[in-house]
Amino acid sequence: MKHSMLSIKNISPKKVSALSALLIAIPLGITLFFLNTVWWVALLISTVFGLGSFGIIYFFFQHFIYRQIKLIFKLISQTKATKREEFYYQELLPKKSIEDVQAEVEQWAIQKREEIEILKQNEHFRKEFLQNLSHELKTPIFAIQGYTETLLNGAVNNPDVNLRFLQNSSRNIDRLVNLLNDLDEISKLESGSITLSLSSFQMQELVRDVFESLEIKIRKKNIHAFIKKGCEIPKSVVADKEKIRQVLINIIDNAIKYGRENGIIEAGLYTVDDKLVLIEITDDGYGISPDYISRIFERFFRADQTRSRGVGGSGLGLSICKHIIEAHGQSIQVRSKPDIGTTIGFSLPLK
Ligand SMILES: Nc1ncnc2c1ncn2[C@@H]1O[C@H](COP(=O)(O)OP(=O)(O)O)[C@@H](O)[C@H]1O
Ligand SMILES: [Mg+2]
Known part of the structure; x- marks a missing residue:
């Protein structure tokens, strides 16, 4: 907002009152002087009138216009004013120009x-x-x-x-x-009513467990599922074991469903910064088109509607995974290339 000494657009109520008082006092003084009043009497009377009008005008400003504005403020916030707001209405608001108040209302809008x-x-x-x-x-x-x-x-x-x-x-x-x-x-x-029951457990063991529980499906497609070479060194994490089991089941189940017959599923486990364990499940299946990749964690989302429908699934699996991983304060990501394969990775705190 532009402020200049001469601008009368943005002046405060106090200045408006003073200006109005001057507009009354000066002509009055001059008139009295020309009516042959002694100069100091003219000055005295006009000063008294000036101060009086200043007081009255300022009083009206405070008690009528600002009372209205205060009412509007209270109305739009629709609450009883707190102590701090009351102070604001009483002390700060009356010092602002109408334009400032307008800016505040616009901000509110x-x-x-x-x-x-x-x-x-x-x-x-x-x-x-x-x-x-x-x-x-x-x-x-x-x-x-x-x-x-x-x-x-x-x-x-x-x-x-x-x-x-x-x-x-x-x-x-x-x-x-x-x-x-x-x-x-x-x-x-x-x-948000889920509470995690944290414990420390070995990640490789859990991955093998899940591979085993999905054995029938894995065999059916003649898929080779294994832990990647070089990732066998046991890594323990602190997390909710059953929830992480569910995450792994969802991801590996997807890798089977959207994987190739006679394909592979490979689990990689890496330590990051001595703080995190990164778990990655990679398949060599259909992959996901770049158009859809950002959406696969959405509820009900399926990348290829018809093909996915053929293999069932609610489209909720990955959004459940995302929730669980985020509840651990971690993140889940995807990398994928059509016809090359997909990697879903998530992190967990290292024990
Ligand atoms: N490993 C994968 N390879 C290819 N596409 C995948 C893979 N994992 C997930 N997707 C795609 O992401 C979608 C969402 O997965 P998800 O939430 O588990 O639902 P659902 O398994 O019920 O279809 C799947 O429908 C599929 O299109
Ligand atoms: Mg799924």
Whole structure:
């Protein structure tokens, strides 16, 4: 804001009052002088009038205009003023020019606009979440409905299909159960009501455990899963073991699903700065297109919708992983090249 001595735009109420008082006192003094009043009487009267008008005008400013402004301030903040605000209204606000007050109100408006933007965005996420969710629920439920109706309409007595239809229904029910478990997990993680139960454990052991628990899937695709050469030296971390197990299961399960038949999955473990352990799971599968790579940690996101759908999954796995790793105060990253492979890496504090 420009300030100059002559500018009357930005002057404070006190100066406005003084100026107005002068405008009253000076003509009065001159008039009295020309009406042949003794000069010192004229000066005295005009001084008294000047001071009086200054007092009255200033009083009106304080008690009427600023009372209104104070009211507006209280209204827009919609709260009872705190001690500090009360001091601000009483002492600081009246010293400001109307322009300063306006600037403050504009600042307030900008802040409110930003808050509204965030609310709108959240609303958008909520809508999108519901849309995704109902979409995810639809597919298996409609499938179960179809099989059940067909069975009821007579297929139950057809030995060629009855068992297959029941198996298909059962698979879709499993899919629903998995989805519900994932949703349960993510809502717990997002509400922040999850507490980590930290312990120290050896990372290689856990990786081998998870490879073992996924043995059937790994064999089915004839994948070779192993800990990278040179990464065998035991590394212990401090973390929530069961949650990290879940993270590894999600990442390795993805590596199997989106990996090649007869491919490899390799786990690398590295110490960083004597403080962290970096765990990387690498596959030589389809990879992720650069267009999608920044989005794979989003809820429900699948890079290649159709192909991913073929292998199931809710699209919640990686967002659960991200939540868990971030709850440990660490980060999770991805590197990927289409048709070359994908590496997902995360860090944990070294014991
Ligand atoms: N190792 C991987 N190779 C290729 N694509 C992957 C890999 N891991 C994850 N993705 C992509 O990221 C998406 C999100 O993964 P995720 O959240 O685990 O969901 P889901 O496994 O249920 O599809 C997957 O649908 C897939 O498109
Ligand atoms: Mg997954």
